[in-house]
Amino acid sequence: MTKPLRIALAGLGTVGAGVVKLLDANAALIERRAGRAIEITAVSARDRTRDRGVDLSRFAWIDDTADLARRDDVDVVVELVGGSDGPALTLARATIAGGKSFVTANKAMIAHHGLELATAAEAKGVALKYEAAVAGGIPVIKGLREGAAANEIDHVFGILNGTCNYILSTMESPSVSGHGRDFGDVLAEAQALGYAEADPSFDIDGVDAAHKLSILASLAFGATIDFDSVAITGIRHVKAADIAEAAALGYKIRLVGLGEATSKGLFQRVHPCLVPVDHPLAHVTGSLNAVVAEGNYVGRLLFQGRGAGEGPTASAVVADLIDIARGETGPAFGMPVASLAHLPAAPAGERRGRAYLRFTVVDKPGVLAELTAAMRDAGVSIESLIQRGPAADGGVLIVLVTHDGPEASVAHALEKLEGSPSLIGAPMWMHILDS
Structure with missing residues (x-):
């Protein structure tokens, strides 16, 4: 008989409790799809007394989250604590270093330390999974x-x-x-x-x-x-x-x-x-x-x-656990870290597009001419201009929509207007999505 996949759960908030509920509710289905049972053996959270709507007495309660990585009855650690550093990162490093797979919903930690953790996981031959870190239950x-x-x-x-x-x-x-x-x-x-x-x-x-x-x-x-x-x-x-x-x-x-x-x-x-x-x-x-x-x-x-919530996020976490139970432990970013390209940051100013520009201005002669002159001098072509008044916060509302052009030109026009006594507050620049 195939041994169950034994997991430790760090963090028992909304999502953590949802993982427990999901593993209980769909246990038979999950076992059929994973090829073996998935069982929680240990949990850790800050407050033992809080009612989370699930029976936690059947699991070992560990006060020090980092100790989950060192338990002999744990194959995979699931981290739902959050935060880019601190206990979450300590647990991730300890888990992978100990030769155990790691599942997380922590987008901040993956964004800041994902390459480090993926490199360590590759070296140890274990999985780093994070489906729940982006867009909740959407795969x-x-x-x-x-x-x-x-x-x-x-x-x-x-x-x-x-x-x-x-x-x-x-x-x-x-x-x-x-x-x-x-x-x-x-x-x-x-x-x-x-x-x-x-x-x-x-x-x-x-x-x-x-x-x-x-x-x-x-x-x-x-x-x-x-x-x-x-x-x-x-x-x-x-x-x-x-x-x-x-x-x-x-x-x-x-x-x-x-x-x-x-x-x-x-x-x-x-x-x-x-x-x-x-x-x-x-x-x-x-x-x-x-x-x-x-x-x-x-x-x-x-x-x-x-993209969030107990059910969708728990669903994504358990989907990662099913993959690991099946032995699917491929590279975290779709290819080995050594194969990932190091791309420089592309300059935004060279991009082209249309823009929406909203100004709140004082109600006096010459303001409209000042705005359009700044656009003209910066090489921005105006597609439409709308004037409303009075604005909710005083003054007059003016909206410009530009023709397609370099974003650098729009930025230059706004620089020309910076500090103008005609403006009430900062302008609002929004890009128009044409794709």
């Missing part, structure tokens, strides 16, 4: 690493953060006044519903999506992870007026992570974008995630579903 890691392995992928992009997507899509709903809802009100609602943390900075400032993008780019392009080169802009400064203007122009606003392998290197950016209403990403609402990849033989692939 995008497996899809890129295995399903599209024969393809050259030139770009990958998508909606990678459910909190931001919930906020932006909810802002489209009319408020009591009949207009779109304000960012602050929707953020407070998202926090009350549990979609956003008490400190939402990690999500709304785009860092979470950037971690995930850097992992996807590595898989898609066969490159080393380069989180530090991701250009990041979050959604903190998107206004209800932007949502309304985008709708009038035929767009939805979404936070989009985009990675491209170009002749100049690897381009990675997380930024709020105007997405055409007929584009698949425009219809991704609420806390859903979606990823699009373009392969030279398979064509366009769209992965969409729930």
Whole structure:
């Protein structure tokens, strides 16, 4: 009889409890698919007394998380603690060094230390799995690493953060006044519903999506992870007026992570974008995630579903455990670390595209001429100009949409306007997604 795969579970929050529930509920099915049973032998978390809705008395409780890596009754350690460093990284290193496979949902740790851990796992002949680290239950890691392995992928992009997507899509709903809802009100609602943390900075400032993008780019392009080169802009400064203007122009606003392998290197950016209403990403609402990849033989692939939560994330964790139970312990990034390309960061200024520019300006003669002169002098061609007033925060709202052109020219025009007494607050620059 084949021996069961014995696992230790570090972290018993929402996802950790979900893993226990899933392994209990679908035990027979999982055993048939894995070829052997998958059993939890030990767990570790900060609070023994907390009711997690599952029976934990059958497992050994370990106070020091790092001790899980040293137990003789453990074949695989599952880390659901979180954090790019600290106990999670200590546990990862100890587990792999001890010759045990490691499964994690920790996108920050993989983005910052994935290459180190993958190198160590290859040396020990064990698995490093992280399907749950990107897009929750959507099998995008497996899809890129295995399903599209024969393809050259030139770009990958998508909606990678459910909190931001919930906020932006909810802002489209009319408020009591009949207009779109304000960012602050929707953020407070998202926090009350549990979609956003008490400190939402990690999500709304785009860092979470950037971690995930850097992992996807590595898989898609066969490159080393380069989180530090991701250009990041979050959604903190998107206004209800932007949502309304985008709708009038035929767009939805979404936070989009985009990675491209170009002749100049690897381009990675997380930024709020105007997405055409007929584009698949425009219809991704609420806390859903979606990823699009373009392969030279398979064509366009769209992965969409729930990107977070107990069930989807636990599903991805257990899928990794089933792979390990089957003996599938291939390289973490689709090829040996030594084969990954070291791509330089591609300069953003040489990219071309259309842009949405929103200004709040004082209501006085000559302001419009000042804006258009700055665009002219920087070589930016204006496709359309809309003036509204008064703006919610005073002054007049002006929106410019540019023709296709170099992003460096738009950046130069905004530099010319920096510090102008005509502007109330900083302009908002959003890219228009045309692919």
